[in-house]
Amino acid sequence: MNRMLRVASLFALTLALSACGFHLRRNAALPPSMSRVHLTVNGSGDLQRKLARTLENSNVTVEDDGGPGIAELNVPVATFGTQSLTQGGYVQITEYAVRMHTEFDLTDGGGKVLLPRQHIDMQHEYSYDSTDAVGNAAEVQQIESSLIDDTVQAIMFRLEAAGQHPQAAAAGPASTDQP
Numbered sequence: 001m002n003r004m005l006r007v008a009s010l011f012a013l014t015l016a017l018s019a020c021g022f023h024l025r026r027n028a029a030l031p032p033s034m035s036r037v038h039l040t041v042n043g044s045g046d047l048q049r050k051l052a053r054t055l056e057n058s059n060v061t062v063e064d065d066g067g068p069g070i071a072e073l074n075v076p077v078a079t080f081g082t083q084s085l086t087q088g089g090y091v092q093i094t095e096y097a098v099r100m101h102t103e104f105d106l107t108d109g110g111g112k113v114l115l116p117r118q119h120i121d122m123q124h125e126y127s128y129d130s131t132d133a134v135g136n137a138a139e140v141q142q143i144e145s146s147l148i149d150d151t152v153q154a155i156m157f158r159l160e161a162a163g164q165h166p167q168a169a170a171a172g173p174a175s176t177d178q179p
Helices: 002-019 045-057 133-164 166-171
Strands: 036-041 061-063 071-088 092-107 113-127
Touching (some): 045 133, 071 133
16 A cells, blocks of 8 residues: 555656656757867856856867867856845845856857857845855855856757758847846
8 A cells, every 4th residue: 555655656746847847958959060169268266167058068078278169158157146136224235146247159160150149137035144144155155156057058059059050150149148
């Protein structure tokens, strides 16, 4: 009886996951011209590490130096900023937004622009507790790490789209802001 209950529970869970549209995230299908990439990131070292790891997971060889036949993924801007959103009594800030602004472009091994300059803006809001300064610093670090992860995924989605629709990508985006 207990075994039947377990099997029924597992079946119900599987059915619920398939019904809600849940799918495991797959690696990005990048264009063949990106089989070898030289990555240049100005700013966060975490962004460079995570982007390089994600590219390698998508069967891309990340090269130390550029050259003929090696695509160039350039990330000249990757910055964080904070902004106060609300203030409580006695002019005490109670809510912040952490923002990440990133710009990148992609050229193939022959210098042809595959993806013109793209802009990605991400933000995350959080409540500030003035009695827990250590916890707030750790929270901001976690938020920044999460924003980097989201930015890497947004870059990969755009690279994949550029491979699937090269004419539209070379023409430039209609809107380059991310919510």
